[in-house]
Amino acid sequence: MRTFTTLDEVAEAAGQEVGTSEWLAVDQERVDRFADATDDHQWIHVDQERAAQGPFGGTIAHGFLTLSLLPHFAAEVFRLETPGARLNYGLDKVRFPAPVPVGARLRSHVRFGEVTDLPSGKQLVVHHTVEIEGPDGQVQDKPACVAAHVVLLLP
Secondary structure, three states: OEEEOOHHHHHHOOOOEEEEOOOEEOOHHHHHHHHHHHOOOOHHHHOHHHHHOOOOOOOEOOHHHHHHOHHHHHHHHEEEOOOOOEEEEEEEEEEOOOOOEOOOEEEEEEEEEEEEEEOOEEEEEEEEEEEEEOOOOOEOOOOOEEEEEEEEEOO
């Protein structure tokens, strides 16, 4: 776990690998709760019987479920204890290269990207590459998600 207490420390880490989160299991209960929260009950996510006959051989997690786990993964890798507010500004280029089968585990490799000076503070881009360990224990070649999370750091 890396802790950053000043905006200068954050800027000095630009371009650096910050760390890798712990593995997190994706079970059917989590997928079903996400489906309920988002009203996305597409059969490939929630109908285990039908999904077993579908293109993935079973249910898969929603891409947005994987994306929603980025704050969890980030909190396992680094802490921003800078003096001012930290605001979620958005996302740049989000992709879901591979499906996440229910029963898999995920973890994120985290890298700090660009740190840009703004009149109000700094803008930090946090790059996530979310890796999949399948139910068979094998780490897949393609990631579940690649995303750049943009954070505003106010002094």
